[in-house]
Amino acid sequence: MTVAGQLLGALWTSPNTLCGLLAGAVGLAFGARVCWRRRDLAVVFQRMPWGAGALTLGNVILHTGVDLDIPCLTYAHRSGRGIEAPIRLADHERAHVYQYMLLGPLFLPVYLLCGGISVRNPFERAADRYARCGRGWWPGRG
Template structure:
């Protein structure tokens, strides 16, 4: 794909995800007075809030915003299938997994959240989570219905 077309596609994807990104900015900003900090990660097409002070740990993506309880997206984590005991898999980088969700939002925009919840939410059965794990393991296949 030519560079100009790729750049235009990214801009359109970011614009399409703006309502969800605004939600992510609100969620992330709520943690700022409690020690969270934000920065832009161009490689992930996202604004990342690190050290978000609430929740069980890990990360969640809203549009082009990643809200993370840890210090770095380079942290290793297990896949959903591994955690569920379905199979043994190598550890993945949490940032790679969340980048897949950013891409999914850039395609689906506001449709992502209802589809994500309809297909199982935070679960190893959810095709969005399986695709994000596949992408984090292989660097390919972030779309839920690709191979």
């Protein structure tokens, strides 16, 4: 992705990013920590005091753990659809950042219409694929 593409994508998804920054700011008051992860094109709030795992909103990743560079199971593995090697959580969430940068404010409604947090959701399967092999972050691409 070119720098111009990154800037346009960040601008396009800025309403989502603002929501993530607001949630992260509330988390800071309860002990969360914040850092910029250039590789992930995201502001990351770690040690978020609510939820489980990670949630991406635009160019913000909200994470309950202390490090995104941890192994996690794919949606297919967790649902019993197959045995797959663990992936890195940071790579999975980076795919969602890219998806947000393409769809901008349309991402959340489209994501929810596609099944939400579920193995049926093509956005989740694409994020797992990207985390597994470094390509194919968009649904339908491999």
